[in-house]
Amino acid sequence: KNEVEQSPQNLTAQEGEFITINCSYSVGISALHWLQQHPGGGIVSLFMLSSGKKKHGRLIATINIQEKHSSLHITASHPRDSAVYICAVQANSKLTFGKGITLSVRP
């Protein structure tokens, strides 16, 4: 079993839909990161959180430390949100990444 599991594996949505991407992990962590990767490789850090909830624009990230679970929500999705969304957990200084979810938002 991978230390970081993401679901669903792939996701297609219609523009405007509310999207939720989930991440479950099995190890103790100091923080959890949500990252966005566009075709061509560039990775952008969206959130780093260790408790509660963070919001940035149309993106919301939540984490439940007891349940070892985090969610990334995208409100009013847009085709430019199409990307791979990767969850990574941090223990000390080491990051362990999930495989990522490929999100495609259709106009």
Added chain:
Amino acid sequence: DTGVSQDPRHKITKRGQNVTFRCDPISEHNRLYWYRQTLGQGPEFLTYFQNEAQLEKSRLLSDRFSAERPKGSFSTLEIQRTEQGDSAMYLCASSERPGATSGANVLTFGAGSRLTVL
């Protein structure tokens, strides 16, 4: 450009050749990480530095791989006697140390160096 720079962006080489990648982190970041990513997979940790000290190496990093950060600024990742299985995107990221003034410890990634071994 104040981001993380990686060079070269693409490298095609023949099996058995040596290759070297360079990463220039954000100047005030003292932590530097190397990751490897293959198609359809998330990045895998290779190694990280705090300043010039290499603090952790993954078991993925065989003897053919070596990384340095001699002055605590830029870093190089060298792969000797490349194999086809080394073909991947090699990603570099940097961050401040935990507890730094920004409190962010947020990773900033470079665009990556894609290696193709023929």
